[in-house]
Amino acid sequence: MKQASLNLPRTVGAWTLSGGPQFVGPQDIFNYMDGAGELYLGYRFKRLEVQRYSSGTQGEILVELYWMESSDDAYGLLSGDWGGESIDLQRPASGSSSRTATDGPRALYGAGLLRLWSDNLYARVMAEHETDASKAAVQALGQAIAAGRSTAPRPALIRALPDRVGSRFFLRPERVTFLRSHLVLNSVYFLSSENLLELGRDCEAAAITYGQGPAKTTGKAKLVRVLLARYANEAAGEKALHHFEQIYLPDRSKQRSASPVGDNGVVAIEDGWTGFARSGRGLAVVFESPDEASARLLLGDFTRIFEKLEASRE
């Protein structure tokens, strides 16, 4: 009989652990969550453990522990939505790397649901009814889940993002998503019904947004969207760019067939300037840039990020 991976408390507030854990693997995740399994599979999901806490009158608390292949995958799941109240679940002396102020939240709470990232674990703890008591219980369970676990760094690609590009473009941290799957990309920024950028489980990618001016002042200012992807190798990056150009920028693709035009370029399309630049196995694509110069400025910075990451072997 399988044992629970974590030793969660038997009781928390008015809630008591009800039954043993339920285990869900990649093969049967659709039985557990039809229509949502692709999200977890897209992040290299290994297994899910489900525990339920019941109380006489205050509803159930559901604990879902998603064990992922790497910390990056678990971070990616949290990064799909930065909404909610940031909760510090860390207890001292976990023997791990220290957090910095720029790490961003590791646990977010809202309306009875706590979502947290702890090394290679992503967890959802959800109260059926939100009350002061259930909120305290949910957060206590979150602390129990995170206790003693190492504090892994954010994905290298995310850590490398500049807070500012030039004097004009400021990173919007609440719109930074680490991903591997085009389905996840489409859920944060719809690009195409097809996997144009050939993303997949062996890629690491970030969908990010820069605003013109600091976040508090941007208001309704036009946002620039960026997709950064690092492929398994240079050939995969080159193939992805070719596919992207062929479908998204067909005129440009025709030029390429006529005469080589290189692996970077900026094109004016319907919603602004779209630019792309490939560096080694890295590919940066800028969408909705207000002008050509801005697109080139952004692409220049992201190309340097790829070069630094390769040089540092991260």
Place this chain on the structure above:
Amino acid sequence: MSDDKHVITRRDFVRGTVGATLGAAALGDSLAALAAPVPTSHVVVVREQAVLDGQHAVNTAVLKTMLRDVLTNVTGKAEATSAWRSLVKPDDVIGLVATDHLNRTHSELIELVRDSLVASGIPQGNIRNAQGGPDKARACTVLIAMPALKAHWLTGIGTVLKNYITFSGSPSSYHDANNANLGEIWNMPHVKGKTKLVLVDALRPLCDKGPQPDPRYMWDYKGLIAGKDPVAVEVVCLRVILQKRQALRGEPWPLSPPPLCVEMADKKYGLGTSRMEQIQLDRIGWAADALV
């Protein structure tokens, strides 16, 4: 599955080559800004404030009244019994197709529909749960679509059209680029023409991150949305979801991915109208925060 290979990109929406419904969902445009030809479909929205209590528990007496109002207004009949008799025959085998999984259709609504059918002269044994594989649909002569209202992270909206995905026999094949083709399931021989009523449980919808429940995006809308045209009902549902998202963010918050299936269900599969301005919308009951 359809063999058609059409790659829809963001540029299609910006250009307007993919239509108004999808553009609004993808880019946050105002549906109200669209032109207004003659209505061709009828959708009813019935809401009652007392149908849910503070713990979201259902008041079945109130829900029963709402169901009656839905039936009489969709059919134009005076009573629920005559309404059902205009939709189904006593010897029909009636499949209730509810959302049986994440953010499921309220069991109280399913039971009330069942009771209401029996009260209208349909034998209990002729009413069954039809959610599941194609054989479930095949065994029925009539289907009543009873999905719960929710946004869906893979298909934009995961309510009416997606409700029959299991009838395809290969649900996962509609979760990727092919989600635009969800409408083709409604035209499969074992499904086509059987749906006599689309009755959406909008008591407590989910406007983002579906189908996994996220209480931050769930709210007590306390409504039922119904009609005979599945696409028109979906469009009204879509509008409720989009308006709620805009209310939460204070600015347009488009669905991503856009619900490609909605306009395709109209233009490609001919299941109904995807144009809001072609829908006659009747609003009954509680009016606050109706969103449509």
